[in-house]
Amino acid sequence: MVTDKLILNGNQVAESIKEALVERIQQLSHKGIVPCLATVLVGENPASATYVRMKGNACKRLGMQSIRIDLPEATTTKELVAAIQQLNDDPGVHGILLQHPVPAHIDERAAFDAIRIEKDVDGVTTLGYAQNAFGFAKFPSCTPAAIMAILAYYNLPIKGKHAVVIGRSPILGKPVSAMLLNQDATVTTCHSRTTHLEDLVRLGDIVVAAVGKPNFVKGDWIKPGAVVLDAGYNEGNIGDVDFEACVENAYAITPVPAGVGPVTIATLLKHTVDAAELLSE
Numbered sequence: 001m002v003t004d005k006l007i008l009n010g011n012q013v014a015e016s017i018k019e020a021l022v023e024r025i026q027q028l029s030h031k032g033i034v035p036c037l038a039t040v041l042v043g044e045n046p047a048s049a050t051y052v053r054m055k056g057n058a059c060k061r062l063g064m065q066s067i068r069i070d071l072p073e074a075t076t077t078k079e080l081v082a083a084i085q086q087l088n089d090d091p092g093v094h095g096i097l098l099q100h101p102v103p104a105h106i107d108e109r110a111a112f113d114a115i116r117i118e119k120d121v122d123g124v125t126t127l128g129y130a131q132n133a134f135g136f137a138k139f140p141s142c143t144p145a146a147i148m149a150i151l152a153y154y155n156l157p158i159k160g161k162h163a164v165v166i167g168r169s170p171i172l173g174k175p176v177s178a179m180l181l182n183q184d185a186t187v188t189t190c191h192s193r194t195t196h197l198e199d200l201v202r203l204g205d206i207v208v209a210a211v212g213k214p215n216f217v218k219g220d221w222i223k224p225g226a227v228v229l230d231a232g233y234n235e236g237n238i239g240d241v242d243f244e245a246c247v248e249n250a251y252a253i254t255p256v257p258a259g260v261g262p263v264t265i266a267t268l269l270k271h272t273v274d275a276a277e278l279l280s281e
């Protein structure tokens with residue numbers, strides 16, 4: 001039985017974030033501004049297409065606008081950069097999200113860095129990442145920000161805790177490690193080359209799973225009383241954490257679905273509204 005467990009409800013956290021946007025969106029509409037998110041998807045990955053669609057639908061539900069740019073698999077770096085520059089120059093677009101990962105032949109860093117900093121609502125540019133690492137980013141990456149929002153919503157302490165992050169991707173493992181450090185956690189970032197990974201995870205008061213491998217984190221890796229955040233989004237809506245096993249030792253844990261995912265989308269909407277306000281000042 002798991003009744004004594006704190007199941008962190010991402011839908012509830014997402015609702016609280018979105019609720020706070022309603023009035024701000026209304027205020028902007030008085031100025032003739034409709035916050036607009038442009039999503040850019042390269043290639044035909046069906047899962048990526050689903051996420052992009054969810055982001056667009058979420059915008060619509062809040063009375064925001066969204067633009068979808070779908071580019072073929074064979075798009076070159078130059079063509080992708082040109083498409084992004086067009087969105088940079090479009091005064092009707094406030095946020096730009098380039099869906100990660102892009103096909104391997106594209107220079108993803110160059111594409112990310114083509115995004116104008118004022119529209120980098122997912123904190124993917126080099127400058128946005130650096131600002132986040134120093135703790136003063138306007139737009140930290142959405143999934144890391146979502147993880148921090150969940151911890152904050154439930155008043156889960158970070159200061160002095162040992163946080164173990166599994167994964168070092170540019171939009172997840174690296175930025176969330178920086179954000180936890182900035183809130184006074186002691187951070188260990190693990191990755192595919194880490195030796196004795198399980199032993200390190202066992203030290204975690206906070207465990208963030210961002211590896212992209214279904215059910216990767218096992219129940220006996222979790223220290224009793226730990227807080228477990230699952231940022232995995234594998235095929236079939238399966239997280240990186242073996243929930244049924246990990247819930248036993250955990251004090252608090254996010255499920256998949258209805259954990260980090262919906263908060264990520266709410267954060268993206270919030271950043272887009274932030275960007276619309278800042279760009280209209």
Ligand SMILES: Nc1nc(=O)c2c([nH]1)NC[C@@H]1CN(c3ccc(C(=O)N[C@@H](CCC(=O)O)C(=O)O)cc3)C=[N+]21
Nearest residue numbers: 051098099100101122142143233257258259261262264
């Ligand atoms: N630049 C960039 N930024 C991203 O934030 C980004 C990205 N690229 N590439 C792909 C991943 C994936 N991602 C998800 C967001 C929400 C859910 C989500 O809300 N999932 C629902 C369930 C999904 C469903 O019902 O099908 C849930 O967990 O409850 C999942 C996955 C953001 N990503």
